[in-house]
Amino acid sequence: MRPAYGPGAAESPGPCCHNGGVTRASLDKQPHEVASMFDDVAERYDLTNDVLSLGQDRVWRREVAKAVDARPAQKILDLAAGTATSSLPFARTGAYVVPCDFSLGMLRVGKRNHPWLPLTAGDATKLPFKDDTFDAVTISFGLRNVQETDTALSELYRVTKPGGRVVICEFSHPTWAPFRTVYTEYLMRALPPVARAVSSNPDAYVYLAESIRAWPNQPELAEKLRKAGWSKVAWRNLTGGVVALHRGFKTA
Template structure:
């Protein structure tokens, strides 16, 4: 079993996700108390994929997150650097064009996607700003990005309860349902080290994205950041 460190070395993180691929979606549903399904619906609304558009779903894992885009008639490319996740996804959705790729060096030409999105993956990239620049590079002028990531609850008392859950309750629950519970200790640590809503917005602006805005979900446990390439 593998647990990545907060240095986020690509091989460590990829191996960690390889270990949890088979039970990843089920474990996430349990640990989020069912909220992951709501979050995916909100991401799909924000991306607003349309027939014949090209959509990049980065850090797609098993491509569960890609299905709402595909159902609109868009051409969706699920991309991830965990081969274990990609293999599990291909087993489930053999028709999808799964692509292995590092977020900091995407294997795509310039300006090919109408929309790019990454859910709960930017936090795991060794250089998140380089990933944001790469996502901008592969997006067409006028195209859009949606980033769904854990953030800071906006209500103080709830924030305290949430942080206690992350560090005290999440690891034992993960031990009961996950094939690699240590990976979820990393999950808790990486969430606490991640910038808040305003901090991520500033990071996106530094990387060239325009009209950056965000919306809180579940009281700020998760935030949807949206922007445009001009």
Template sequence: MTRASLDKRPSDVAAMFDGVAEKYDLTNDVLSLGQTRLWRRAVAQALAVRAGERVLDLGAGTGTSSLPFAEAGAQVVPCDFSLGMLREGKKRHPGLPLTAGDATKLPFADGAFDAATISFALRNVHDPDAALREMRRVVRPGGRLVVCEFSHPTFGPFRTVYTEYLMRALPPVATKVSSNPDAYVYLAESIRAWPDQPALAGRLKSAGWSSVAWRNLTGGIVALHRGTNPA
């Protein structure tokens, strides 16, 4: 089985996600105690997509995260660099235009989208800052970005409990439900190493996004960061 390391070589990360594609959505539901569905709903509300808008869902995996946008009447393009994830997504959601693409070199024209979002994938990109700049490039002036990512719980004692869960409980649970439990050791490590809410907000600003703000979900386990393209 393949697991990536924190240097996040694109070939390693893609191979790792290829290997967990079939059970990825199920595993995430189990490990999050069902919270992933609530988080997806929060992303859809934050992006506030309107019918007819063009939406990029980057790091979309099997396309499950794109369904709320399609249901709202948007022209959503799910994009991912794991071909295994995209193949699994095509089986499940044949109507979605799943597209292969590198987050740091997106295969789309400037200003092609009204909005972009990326959920639980930015921290797996080799160069997250380049990805934030690329999303700004393909979003029209005045367009919107929502980043949904694991973050740092705000309450100290809870943060300690959460960290213990990540490193001790998550791998054994993943062993029972995932096709590649080693991948979830990497995912736990990548969550611990990811910047906190103010630091990620600073990176959005450095990439050129304006009106940057964030909102914590589930006590800060997850944070939604929002920005607008001022160009």
């Protein structure tokens, strides 16, 4: 998710990296930096993700759809939806899905490509929805970009109906040490050159690599979910732990 601005955001601006007029956020995740960075990559975002993940992003999204298990007439919040590509599997089930994102650039591309979807601008730490609205809430590859992760998890809990569920898909820590070493080398050495070939803002993918390395591991994220109120928290590794699916429930 592109992180919060307004209440709760840091008041003093952090360092911002520029290259030819485009922006790369720093790891303090200043909201205006992150929003600008994702605005810059919106046009080729889906293509870039497909190339950089070697097509694995499609597999991961299928697993998210299975975990969310959307049903006809259910209300689903797809937070950090970007261009709303991630929302399409939920819509196909007959559920009412709300793609929500912080980046207006992403939302513009999404609305152009999927005009029938109710794309909504929203701040992860202050969601524009009433309490107990959604049967399921999900966020894929966005929680890592929120400045106040714990607040966002509490907000997701607030807007979920009692008995509802959360599914988080996020980059994580490979479980096999030799593969973890290779993966880290790919992130820091191979990913930026590939991004330069396919992305409109390759510096943004340097931030992506840095933010993945700094992100909590699977048990640490599970504990954050529990502290936010979610129960029956569990996770499942995908691609050897490159990505992890976390799920929890709001007590009925």
